[in-house]
Structure formats: C-alpha cells, structure tokens
Amino acid sequence: MKKTGIAIAIMGLGFGLMSGGVSAADMVVKLGHVGPLTGSISHLGKDNENGALLAIEEYNAKGVTIGGKTIKFEIMGEDDQADPRAGTTVAQRLVDAEVAGVVGHLNSGTTIPASRIYHQAGIPMISPSATNPKLTQQNYAGVFRTIANDVQQGGAIGKFATGTLGAKNIAIIDDRTAYGQGLADEVEKSAKATGGKIVAREFTNDKATDFMAILTKIKAQNPDVIFFGGMDAQAGPMVRQLKQLGINAKFMAGDGACSGEMLKLAGDALSGNTYCTQAGLPLDKMPGGKDFKDRYKKRFNLDVQIYAPYAYDAAAAMIEAMKVADSTSPAKYLPALKAISFQGVTGNVAFDAKGDIKEGAITVYQFKDGGWNPVP
Amino acid sequence: METLLQQIVNGLVVGSVYALVALGYTMVYGILGLINFAHGEVVMIGALTALQTLLILMGVAPDMAPLLKLAIAVLVAMPVCMILGFLMERLAYRRLRGAPRLAPLITAIGMSFLLQTLAMIIWGRNYHTFPQLISTAPMQPIPGVFVTPVQVAIVIVSALVMAGLILLVTKTRLGRAMRATAENHRVAALMGVDTNAIIALTFVIGAGLAAVAGVMFASNYGIAHYAMGFMPGLKAFTAAVLGGIGNLGGAMLGGIVLGLVEAVGAGYIETMTFGFLNSSYQDIFAFVILGIVLIFRPTGLLGERVSDRA
Numbered sequence: 001m002k003k004t005g006i007a008i009a010i011m012g013l014g015f016g017l018m019s020g021g022v023s024a025a026d027m028v029v030k031l032g033h034v035g036p037l038t039g040s041i042s043h044l045g046k047d048n049e050n051g052a053l054l055a056i057e058e059y060n061a062k063g064v065t066i067g068g069k070t071i072k073f074e075i076m077g078e079d080d081q082a083d084p085r086a087g088t089t090v091a092q093r094l095v096d097a098e099v100a101g102v103v104g105h106l107n108s109g110t111t112i113p114a115s116r117i118y119h120q121a122g123i124p125m126i127s128p129s130a131t132n133p134k135l136t137q138q139n140y141a142g143v144f145r146t147i148a149n150d151v152q153q154g155g156a157i158g159k160f161a162t163g164t165l166g167a168k169n170i171a172i173i174d175d176r177t178a179y180g181q182g183l184a185d186e187v188e189k190s191a192k193a194t195g196g197k198i199v200a201r202e203f204t205n206d207k208a209t210d211f212m213a214i215l216t217k218i219k220a221q222n223p224d225v226i227f228f229g230g231m232d233a234q235a236g237p238m239v240r241q242l243k244q245l246g247i248n249a250k251f252m253a254g255d256g257a258c259s260g261e262m263l264k265l266a267g268d269a270l271s272g273n274t275y276c277t278q279a280g281l282p283l284d285k286m287p288g289g290k291d292f293k294d295r296y297k298k299r300f301n302l303d304v305q306i307y308a309p310y311a312y313d314a315a316a317a318m319i320e321a322m323k324v325a326d327s328t329s330p331a332k333y334l335p336a337l338k339a340i341s342f343q344g345v346t347g348n349v350a351f352d353a354k355g356d357i358k359e360g361a362i363t364v365y366q367f368k369d370g371g372w373n374p375v376p
Numbered sequence: 377m378e379t380l381l382q383q384i385v386n387g388l389v390v391g392s393v394y395a396l397v398a399l400g401y402t403m404v405y406g407i408l409g410l411i412n413f414a415h416g417e418v419v420m421i422g423a424l425t426a427l428q429t430l431l432i433l434m435g436v437a438p439d440m441a442p443l444l445k446l447a448i449a450v451l452v453a454m455p456v457c458m459i460l461g462f463l464m465e466r467l468a469y470r471r472l473r474g475a476p477r478l479a480p481l482i483t484a485i486g487m488s489f490l491l492q493t494l495a496m497i498i499w500g501r502n503y504h505t506f507p508q509l510i511s512t513a514p515m516q517p518i519p520g521v522f523v524t525p526v527q528v529a530i531v532i533v534s535a536l537v538m539a540g541l542i543l544l545v546t547k548t549r550l551g552r553a554m555r556a557t558a559e560n561h562r563v564a565a566l567m568g569v570d571t572n573a574i575i576a577l578t579f580v581i582g583a584g585l586a587a588v589a590g591v592m593f594a595s596n597y598g599i600a601h602y603a604m605g606f607m608p609g610l611k612a613f614t615a616a617v618l619g620g621i622g623n624l625g626g627a628m629l630g631g632i633v634l635g636l637v638e639a640v641g642a643g644y645i646e647t648m649t650f651g652f653l654n655s656s657y658q659d660i661f662a663f664v665i666l667g668i669v670l671i672f673r674p675t676g677l678l679g680e681r682v683s684d685r686a
Contacts, residue, residue, distance in 0.1 A: 176656060203656035207607060209597045212386035213642035214655050220379040233503045237597045245382070246514050246522045264505050265599060269512075 032094035034104035037079035051311030108132035128310035148360025154186020156362035167224035171200040175230035184229030236265025288345035313344035378520030391635020392534035397612030398627035400582030406622035416609015417491035422590030442509035461583025495602040506594035620679020
C-alpha cells in the first residue's frame with residue numbers, strides 16, 4: 001500500500017512537471033465581466049464587454065508571461081440585467097468560478113451590492129462606468145473604477161460655472177435623492193471654492209413637475225447660473241418653466257439630465273444656455289481614442305457606444321498589475337493594482353487610496369444644433 | 377413686489393387645477409361619503425388619452441389647427457374618463473354601498489393601483505412629451521410678472537367649468553335630485569329620485585372634470601406619464617378637505633387657497649422662519665395650514681353644511 005502510494009505520488013509529480021512544461025505555452029486565466037446584456041441598456045453592457053474583450057485579445061496576441069508561464073486570458077461574461085438582485089447572483093457565480101478579477105458592473109445600483117461579494121471573496125473589481133461616490137466610500141480594498149465619480153463631476157461643474165461661464169451668483173436646486181443632493185453639495189463646495197456665491201439653495205423632489213414657486217424665488221436673486229442636481233424627468237419641465245418665467249440665467253445639470261430623453265422633454269425651451277456634464281471624455285478627445293476607435297471597429301464591426309474604452313483600461317489595469325506582481329493570484333497582484341500607473345486609452349490610469357481614478361475627466365456638453373455637443 | 381405677484385400667479389394656476397380635481401372628490405363624498413382615491417388616476421388617464429389622440433391626429437392630419445386638435449383631444453378624453461368613472465362606480469363601489477366605510481375606501485385605493493398599473497402597461501414607464509398646443513411664450517401684463525397663454529387658459533377654463541357645475545347643481549332638476557340624494561338617498565329614492573342613476577352620474581361628471589384637469593395639467597408642464605395623477609390627486613383631496621369636503625364652493629376655495637399657500641409658502645418660508653426651514657418643507661407648509669384650519673374649523677373653510685353627515 002505504502003509503496004503504491006509513493007509510486008502514485010511520484011507519478012503525480014511526474015505528470016505535474018510534464019503538465020507544467022506544457023502549460024508554459026498556455027495557462028488560462030479567467031477575468032469576469034458583468035454588465036446588462038439584456039434590457040433597455042443592453043447595448044451599453046455589450047459595449048463594455050467588447051471593450052474588455054478587446055483588451056485581453058490584444059494582450060493575448062502580444063503574449064504575456066507571468067511566473068515563467070505564458071498566460072492566455074479568457075473573458076467570462078455575465079448578464080446582470082441592470083438589476084441589483086441579478087447583479088449579486090452573477091457576482092457569486094463569478095466568485096465560484098474563481099475568476100482572477102472582474103471588470104464591471106455598469107450601473108452604480110448593481111455595482112455597489114455586488115462589490116461586497118467580490119470584497120468578501122478577495123477578488124479585485126474595476127467598474128468602467130459606475131459613478132456613485134458610495135462605491136469607493138465603502139473602503140473595500142479591491143474596489144476600483146476607471147471613470148470619474150460624482151464628487152469629481154460636481155467639482156468640475158462648479159469650476160466650469162465660475163470659470164468658463166464667469167458666473168458670480170449661482171443658484172442650486174436638488175431633488176433630495178442621494179444622487180441629486182450629493183451632486184448638488186459637491187457643486188456648491190466647488191463653486192464657493194472658486195469664488196462663486198450661492199445666492200439660493202432650493203429643493204424639490206423626484207416626482208415633482210411644478211417648479212414655478214422655487215424658480216420665481218430664484219429669479220428674485222438674479223443668478224448667473226442655475227444648477228439642478230436631478231434627473232431628466234424633472235430637468236425637462238424645469239427648463240420649460242425657466243423660459244415661461246423669463247429667466248435668462250444659464251442652466252446646468254449633471255449626467256442624470258445629459259440624455260436624449262432630456263432633449264425630448266425640454267423640447268423647444270432648450271437653448272445654447274443649457275449645459276450638462278458626463279463623466280469621461282468623448283472618444284475623439286482621449287489620448288488613445290482615435291486608434292481605439294479603429295481597432296474596435298475592425299474587431300467588432302460596431303461603433304463604440306460610451307464606456308468601452310473605460311472597460312478596456314480596466315482590463316488592462318488588471319493585466320498590467322499581474323505583470324508587475326508576477327502573479328495572477330488576486331491576493332498577490334492587488335497591491336500592484338493599487339499602485340499601478342500606465343498610459344491607457346482614456347489617459348493615465350492610476351488609482352487614489354480609495355480606488356477612484358486619479359485624473360478622472362469630466363466633459364461639459366452644451367445644447368447646440370438639436371443635440372448635446374462637447375464644449376471645447 | 378413682482379416676486380409676490382408672480383407667486384400669486386403661480387399659485388392661482390396650480391390652484392385652479394387642484395380645484396377642478398377637488399370637485400370630483402367632493403361631489404362623490406357629498407353624495408356617498410366615499411373618498412374616491414382613484415380620482416387622481418382618472419386625471420392621468422385623461423391626460424394620456426388626450427396625448428394618444430393628439431399623436432394620432434398629428435399623424436393623420438398634421439395641418440389641422442393646433443387648438444382644434446386640442447379640442448378634439450379633450451372631447452375624446454372626457455368620454456373615455458366618463459366611461460371609466462361609470463365603470464368604477466358600477467363594478468367596484470356600488471356593490472359595497474351597504475358595506476362598512478373601510479371596505480369602499482380600501483377598494484378605492486386598490487382601484488388607484490389598478491389604474492396606474494394598467495396605464496403603465498399601455499403607455500410604458502417613460503415620461504412622454506405632451507405637445508404644448510397653447511402657446512407658452514411668456515407675456516408681461518405687469519412688468520416683471522410673467523404669464524403664459526396656457527396659464528390664462530387654465531384659469532379661465534377652470535372658472536367656466538366650475539361656474540357651469542354650480543349652475544347645474546343649484547338651478548336644474550338634475551341638480552336638485554343630486555342635492556336630495558346627498559342629503560339622504562333613502563328619502564330621495566322614496567320621493568321618486570333614481571338614486572343609482574344620480575350616483576353614477578356624479579361619478580361621470582367628476583371623471584369628466586378630471587379629464588379636463590388632466591389635459592390642462594399636461595399642457596402646462598408639457599409632460600405626461602403613468603404616475604402623474606398621484607400627487608395632484610393627493611393635493612386636490614387636501615384642497616377638498618381644506619375647503620370643507622362635500623361642499624362644491626369649498627372645493628374651489630380650498631383648491632385656490634392651497635395653490636396660493638404652496639407657492640407663497642415655497643417662496644417665503646425661508647425668510648419667514650429666518651432660514652430655519654427651506655423649500656424642501658413646501659408640502660409640509662401646506663399641511664400645517666390645513667391642520668390649523670381644521671383645528672379652528674373642523675369641517676373646513678366652508679364646511680358647515682356637511683357637519684351633520686359625519
């Protein structure tokens with residue numbers, strides 16, 4: 001018995017050495033990707049997945065050697081339907097499949113609950129598109145994002161109002177939701193810090209349609225810029241009511257109102273005085289944007305929607321960190337990921353202590369020629 | 377000064393819509409003692425039916441005069457809502473007429489959910505743009521005070537409809553039958569009044585008014601969606617209580633007062649409380665006024681006539 005045991009052990013060792021020899025050519029490492037692949041924003045989910053896929057295919061083609069082995073990366077793509085419950089289910093599935101890292105999810109609402117599952121399993125995750133500050137405020141060591149968060153967005157809006165628009169007096173309205181209020185607070189801070197004066201701070205709710213009373217009050221304060229922290233369903237009627245009250249102040253809103261829906265709801269009340277912001281840069285303005293656009297088009301025969309470059313950089317950040325740490329084990333490459341700094345498609349990819357991207361870009365859009373156009 | 381005048385204009389416009397919806401609550405309450413919580417949903421169905429009609433009209437006859445289109449939309453929305461009002465009464469409330477008060481109340485809440493869900497299935501969850509066929513270009517009758525034609529239209533239409541309703545109730549045979557039914561429907565029935573028909577008619581008239589209110593609301597804000605009826609419904613119910621529920625004049629007064637209190641409250645609450653409260657307390661302000669009125673006049677501003685009902 002004992003002899004056979006040893007013999008098996010020796011044989012096993014032999015096979016181990018042999019298979020080690022073989023897999024020097026290809027050791028498979030799985031990276032997870034999650035986004036909504038069904039439902040109304042499935043096109044954005046697929047776009048993210050393609051971004052991550054392009055990154056690993058390019059690294060595979062170049063050849064990555066980690067721990068003396070050539071690594072072949074594979075994507076394990078999951079669908080969270082933009083639903084927080086489905087999000088945690090597929091997160092658990094990825095954890096069970098022992099992926100080395102996760103790119104995703106797309107929405108803040110699905111990313112935040114899922115991040116806890118990855119955190120408990122010790123698997124790093126990088127969201128290419130979730131902007132809610134709460135995600136990184138949980139202080140989970142392995143949680144990152146390659147897109148600017150709403151704190152950075154609010155800061156940029158305040159600076160744009162006082163700087164580019166030259167506003168002295170600023171009025172702020174928010175809808176008392178976590179998003180609206182959070183963004184409005186950041187705008188207020190940043191506007192004050194850059195020399196603006198907050199002449200009115202008014203409130204509504206996310207079901208309201210009548211803003212005449214608060215707008216009349218704001219009008220009496222003669223603001224140069226009115227900022228609204230909230231969604232397009234309120235911002236649309238609000239812009240109409242500004243016009244009805246003869247208020248000529250410039251109107252700014254965050255990404256919640258930076259949509260095609262907003263164009264419809266505000267209709268002919270929109271003018272060049274209407275601005276909104278989106279986290280991230282337009283593709284043409286990214287350092288590697290032009291080239292990425294062509295590679296993406298060539299590989300998928302599709303145009304980039306929005307966040308694919310951020311998903312690309314998220315996947316790239318993980319692989320770069322694995323290269324630095326010389327390991328694909330999450331516990332080993334996580335410290336390297338925290339300290340990573342490299343030139344990605346979207347710009348320099350480096351994270352702060354919380355896991356937010358350091359140089360998160362925000363783009364301001366202005367209404368012009370029937371649509372949103374980036375302000376140069 | 378312009379600011380105060382502007383707030384009064386804002387309040388009058390909102391108040392006119394509240395008043396029109398409040399009439400539906402108060403008429404039904406006056407006759408049945410039932411609070412028809414689904415009434416706000418009828419407002420929404422009215423707006424969305426009108427929207428659907430407008431979209432069809434724009435496809436079939438794009439050159440038709442805008443006001444004519446709107447008139448047709450209202451004339452489609454009103455009968456649809458009236459039928460809805462009739463069906464609600466016939467199918468849900470009539471069977472519960474002898475039941476304890478809570479049963480019809482809960483049925484009304486259920487009806488509200490049912491209608492909202494139906495509308496969500498038919499028109500989806502998205503916000504729809506409602507074509508603003510009456511101009512929204514601001515005019516300045518007094519320098520610094522902005523009024524739009526659609527706002528003027530809302531106030532005038534509300535006033536006319538309300539005047540018509542008062543005439544109907546006070547001057548016609550039908551009105552007398554309604555008042556008799558409200559006072560005591562058993563006795564009214566003994567006197568030869570077909571109380572079932574009168575009650576059904578009350579629902580139908582209320583629903584017709586709600587349809588008009590829905591179209592005005594949507595035209596003013598340029599927006600319509602499946603949940604739009606809830607808040608105006610709640611506010612109109614408040615207005616009806618404020619004015620004295622069961623009393624027509626009270627509903628109108630309550631609507632206008634509530635609209636004014638909200639607008640002026642939102643505008644001045646911060647100054648009045650030295651910055652302690654702000655406009656996020658806009659709604660609370662309106663309810664505080666309601667509370668104070670009810671402490672001193674438990675039956676509402678004009679509510680003495682219903683005091684014997686409760």
